[in-house]
Amino acid sequence: MSVFSDLMSLVYTGISALLLFWHAVWDRVLGGAHSLSTDWAWVLGIVFLVLTVRVALLPIFLRQLRSQRAMQRIAPELKALQAKHKGDRETLAKEMTALYQREKVSPFGSFAPMLLQIPIFVGLLHVLRHLNPQITSEASRTLYGWTLTQFQEASHAVLLGAPIASTFHTGTVTTKLVTGVLIAAMVVTTFLTTRMSMMKNGPATDPQQRTIQRVMLWFIPLSLLTSGVIFPLGVVLYWTTQNLFALGQQAWLHRRPDPSAPVAAVAEPVVARAVPSSKPKVGAKPRR
Numbered sequence: 001m002s003v004f005s006d007l008m009s010l011v012y013t014g015i016s017a018l019l020l021f022w023h024a025v026w027d028r029v030l031g032g033a034h035s036l037s038t039d040w041a042w043v044l045g046i047v048f049l050v051l052t053v054r055v056a057l058l059p060i061f062l063r064q065l066r067s068q069r070a071m072q073r074i075a076p077e078l079k080a081l082q083a084k085h086k087g088d089r090e091t092l093a094k095e096m097t098a099l100y101q102r103e104k105v106s107p108f109g110s111f112a113p114m115l116l117q118i119p120i121f122v123g124l125l126h127v128l129r130h131l132n133p134q135i136t137s138e139a140s141r142t143l144y145g146w147t148l149t150q151f152q153e154a155s156h157a158v159l160l161g162a163p164i165a166s167t168f169h170t171g172t173v174t175t176k177l178v179t180g181v182l183i184a185a186m187v188v189t190t191f192l193t194t195r196m197s198m199m200k201n202g203p204a205t206d207p208q209q210r211t212i213q214r215v216m217l218w219f220i221p222l223s224l225l226t227s228g229v230i231f232p233l234g235v236v237l238y239w240t241t242q243n244l245f246a247l248g249q250q251a252w253l254h255r256r257p258d259p260s261a262p263v264a265a266v267a268e269p270v271v272a273r274a275v276p277s278s279k280p281k282v283g284a285k286p287r288r
Helices: 001-028 040-056 060-072 073-083 087-101 109-130 146-156 173-201 205-232 232-254
Strands: none
Touching: 001 040, 001 109, 001 146, 040 060, 040 109, 060 073, 060 205, 073 087, 109 232, 173 205, 173 232
């Protein structure tokens, strides 16, 4: 448990460092601008925290895409194996493992980006929840590399008049309105991101996999309607920004050619050859 706590403490410190870095950058660029009831340096700090994380994970997403394409290519072989070894799970498992090893495919490759983003999301959730103006302990305010001044500014930072550390169910009418709009955007963009990924991969052939796809497509976005209510506004902003980036990233990645796909052979030009005619020429003597 101590190892896990130490690991998460590093995540909290890393998230804080990135957020403080981008806040400092935008604070210098904008000169501490405060317009439309928004502290833009803190808001843009969260947005660029998303961009930093997504760019850092781009190689993992490329591997995920290659894994998905590889799974699509071997789908007919998998289906044939399932039909051949129907009822013999042990043999089927061995044959599928051999196929994965031969084709250098990992069936779990598509889950890597999701697993890597979980501690980042949990870290941001913890850090933004920690930015509570009611915390008075100096030791608590200066956790994870924060100064007292930074904590004071961040805990009172607002987006369109709504504190980024507040939640829907504990905020004012303005907070509920701003958070509600962002929650709706979060739900819609989550649905679109999941739908785009499934449309590109194609419908699953296995009934159980199709059920899982339907659950992911509808249950996850709808679950955010309830969980989004308890998220701080900054977390909802993070999630929505991440989904918008993911939509653009998926559109770009899926337009990239698959380097491992078989290239159609170019047909060589066929030179017409004169074929001797079996018919005798006019005036020629017939062969005996």
